[in-house]
Amino acid sequence: MKAKIIGVIIGIVFLTGAIAVAVQNQGAKDIALDGGKKGEVNFPHYLHQDTIGDCNVCHDLFPKTAGIIKDLKEQKKLKKKQVMKKTCIKCHKAKRDAGEKTGPIRCSKCHVK
Template sequence: MNKKVLTTCFAACGLIVGLSLIPVSGIMAQNVGRPEMTLNGGSKGPVLFKHQLHQTVVNDCAVCHKDFEKKPGALDAAKKIGVLRAKQVMNKTCIACHRATKAAGERSGPTSCNACHS
């Protein structure tokens, strides 16, 4: 093969590899939100929440996001308009899972008030 053919070949390969990466980077570009955040815990005080840690242990965004949008402030907004009751996510989502995983002898999170609220 002469030099020109080789160059053309490499350019074509580069193009194919480049194009095949576009769908992958499209998935990777999903907005996963902040790695950590402080949630409004009302009169009991703020709750430090490790979002990224939960994304790896929970494996399904909808476990939490079925109740509120993937937007900063969405949880408070849903409580404000009455779509969610006060402490509903805390009891039905957060503590419910921590209890269930603990009972099953799996990795789990806190269930006592002051371990979440500070």
């Protein structure tokens, strides 16, 4: 009986911990995205989480999984450059036009070889 209660308590503690970790999974701080022939794109993930706030601005288009953009492009569920145009550059241009702090728009400012 005692062992059972302890077991349940350990179970609850473990579960609570697992939920807390799941809620806080922000992914990597910086992510190197595959940019095809144009070269890799260094993406500051936390900087965007802090400035944008809403995860879904990006993660509506692709799930919170490492390497998913490349996978979805290979499965033809995302077009080539779709994320780049519809997410990255679209927002950077909108911010620039609004006179706000923004990110790169020129190719070589994102892609490195």
